[in-house]
Amino acid sequence: MDGRVVAVTGGHGVLGRAVVQAALTRGWRVAVVDHAMGHAAPDGVLEIGGVDLADPTQADAAVARVIERFGRLDALFNIAGGFVWQTTDDAAPAWDRMFALNLSTALNASRAALPHLKASDAGRIVNVGSAAALKAGAGMGAYGASKAAVHALTQSLAEELKTTAVTVNAVLPSIIDTPANRADMRDADPAQWVAPADLAAVILFLASPESRAMTGALVPVTGRV
Incomplete structure (x- = not known):
């Protein structure tokens, strides 16, 4: 599997960094696509910053840069996204923003790839x-x-691609152990949550040849929650 080329959207987040490191450990070649700029990427990683994946034109351009650098693309990890806790009667509804960050980014990156x-x-x-x-x-x-829409995209696209060698699956984590979640939930026990490295291991399995019989799967990764 050495030499496989993978693109990681949202690669500068806590989970994204864990996935990048796990892929590099396997000898895979990695491109990081992120909205953020100015982050240092590990040696050999193609850094593509300042990308708004909610814009299909920018998604196309980012994937074109991956192909220009590596000549191929074997896997896409759609990690880019966002979270907001908000009751339905909030004065500034975040529904459009959540769908843009979570669904549109995955859809546009997938279409480009x-x-x-x-x-x-x-x-x-x-x-x-x-x-x-x-x-x-x-x-x-x-x-x-917005995440339920990602699940539907996963299952529908998997059905559309069953005549090809491409598989489409999703991981369904509960609470991921991140600094932000620890700060927001000081009374909780992070040991019950999902470690980023453990979630990354499941993601990389779904990108491996051993997972060829799995497509359209929604895989719970919920720790002890």
């Missing part, structure tokens, strides 16, 4: 959904709905 993934002998798309989309709690409507 598809021609190249189809040319791979084992093309892979791995999306990040959410366990919260299965039963949204109070304040989780906008976020949960």
Whole structure:
């Protein structure tokens, strides 16, 4: 599997960095696509910053840069996204923003990557959904709905690609152990949450040849929550 080329959207976030490191450890070649700029990427990683993946033109341009650098693309990890806790009667509804950050980014990146993934002998798309989309709690409507849309995209695209070698799956984490979540939930036990490295391991499995029989799967990764 050495030499496989993977693109990681949202690669500068906590989960994105864990996925990048895990891919590099396997000898894969990595491109990071992120809205943020000015971050230092590990040696050999193609850094593509300042990209708004909610804009399909920018998504196309980012994937074109990956192909220009590496000549191929074998896997796309759609990690870019966002979260907001907000009740439905909030004065400034975040529904459009959640769908732009969570659904549009995954959709546009996938559409841009598809021609190249189809040319791979084992093309892979791995999306990040959410366990919260299965039963949204109070304040989780906008976020949960946008992630439920990611689940639907995953399953529909998997069906569309069943005549190819491309598989499409999603991981559904609960609470990820990040500095932001620790700050927001000081009384919780982070040991019960999902470690970024553990979630990254599942994501990389779904990008491996061993997962060829899995497509359209929504894989819960919920720790001890």
